[in-house]
Amino acid sequence: MAPRVFQVTPDRLDAAALAAAVATRADGAVTTFVGIVRDHNGGRRVLWLDYEAYAPLAEKAFERIDEEARERWPEARLAIHHRIGRLEIGDASIVIAAASPHRSDAFVACRYAIERVKQIAPIWKHEHFEGGDVWIEGATADPADAGAREVALARACT
Amino acid sequence: MAPRVFQVTPDRLDAAALAAAVATRADGAVTTFVGIVRDHNGGRRVLWLDYEAYAPLAEKAFERIDEEARERWPEARLAIHHRIGRLEIGDASIVIAAASPHRSDAFVACRYAIERVKQIAPIWKHEHFEGGDVWIEGATADPADAGAREVALARACT
Amino acid sequence: MHVTVRLFARLRELTGAAELTRELPDGATVGAAWESLARDFPSLTAYTASVSCAVNEEYSRPSHRLEDGDEIAFLPPVSGG
Amino acid sequence: MHVTVRLFARLRELTGAAELTRELPDGATVGAAWESLARDFPSLTAYTASVSCAVNEEYSRPSHRLEDGDEIAFLPPVSGG
Secondary structure (H helix, E strand, O other): OOOOOEEEEOOOOOHHHHHHHHOOOOOOEEEEEEEEOOOEEOOEEEEEEEEEEOHHHHHHHHHHHHHHHHHHOOOOEEEEEEEOEEEEOOOEEEEEEEEEOOHHHHHHHHHHHHHHHHHHOOEEEEEEEOOEEEEEOOEOOOOOOHHHHHHHHHHOOO | OOOOOEEEEOOOOOHHHHHHHHOOOOOOEEEEEEEEOOOEEOOEEEEEEEEEEOHHHHHHHHHHHHHHHHHHOOOOEEEEEEEOEEEEOOOEEEEEEEEEOOHHHHHHHHHHHHHHHHHHOOEEEEEEEOOEEEEEOOEOOOOOOHHHHHHHHHHOOO | OEEEEEEOHHHHHHHOOOEEEEEOOOOOEHHHHHHHHHHHOHHHHHHOOOOEEEEOOEEEOOOOEOOOOOEEEEEOOEOOO | OEEEEEEOHHHHHHHOOOEEEEEOOOOOEHHHHHHHHHHHOHHHHHHOOOOEEEEOOEEEOOOOEOOOOOEEEEEOOEOOO
16 A cells, blocks of 8 residues: 555654655656754754644645645655654654656755745644753744745745 | 765665765754656666766765865765666666755755766766667766856756 | 634643634634634734634634634644754 | 776777777877777777766876876766766
8 A cells, every 4th residue: 555645643754665655667866855853953952852733734735735846847746744743863853755757856846845844834843952942933824825935936946 | 884975886775874874963954866767768668777887986976076065065964875787667876865954955965966976977877778778978077167067056056 | 603723832832722612603703713712811912913723624814704613723833844 | 108998888888898908108198098099999089079088096187198007997978877
């Protein structure tokens, strides 16, 4: 059975499995992005992160990002898995895989996807650092915001 | 023992192992690029590819690409493995992993590296297609060509 | 009418509740549901300008009119990835 | 003096040799080595404008002067990745 390619999960992520899930015989390129819990943030020593999500809406957001990417790069296929729960330094919090016949589409679709995830996926990180904890708050999620989408496209270099 | 991160090998490639080899506790992002043998090229149905390399010079070219990337993105670390020999459809021919504290450097260093590999690594693919075979010949390898480097930087979106 | 309100991350912490049942006048909007909630939990007002909302697991707008039994989610600025 | 010449991909096929030992006048350049080779294997001349060269496993230039025992590699346009 093919794995679900858009998923929020408490389980350890597997980039190779996700790459295999999107690649077909017609593809010459698979780009993956793995987000990792790093040991510092804004000058603070990070101890661990707790990730929380509104899972059904987050998975719909991933599907929406995939549809946006297909409009732009019809040959590219995406998969997005995001982990929730307590993550230690070095753990993967997100894996995005993008497959395409040619490398350019694989790179830009992958970059576009992570930018859009950070803009519109209802997921939050609670940072536990040496001396305290803080909820990280980035973008106000608004899938209809065309300006945000333009920013994501620009970062994907298109 | 840490694996050699710049390598030409007849063995099956392992993107996850290469990603693990470059990521440190300070890294928040690992981008990998996997080149795969696809079943078509220029309208021909591809049967398999034979890759040939001048291995010692190719490994030096990978190290040179790493040095070029460090000049530009000092926080990014690269690993490059290229496979040689007969590869079937779906086999990975190259894996590039780029780790960095922030995702932007990981993406651009990874893209820069594959562009430079295609420009200056002494590696050749012999395509066996339905009805014949052909040596693919791309760029005249010239590491000192500043124009080629500019093209690679532009494709990496910098 | 009755609606279910789901709260996440810092909003969950400020209210001490991941899920609440609220009574609202028939035809109330999502925005009115937020205002009613912020009256009971004044610390939420800091989020009035930045909160997003969803109704029945789809992103929505403050002007959206609710129906009995709807599930509303209020989402502080996101930080996935 | 004697040098070793290594040939790759289509150049290897055109000459039928992955490696050759060639005798060259003392102080001959890499470019002269190529010309000498192309006289013996005329099909190589199609590559004169596009070939790259390396000496002792480092990229080199046609003007580079060879020494006895050097290993020269001639490289057709590359297609890795």
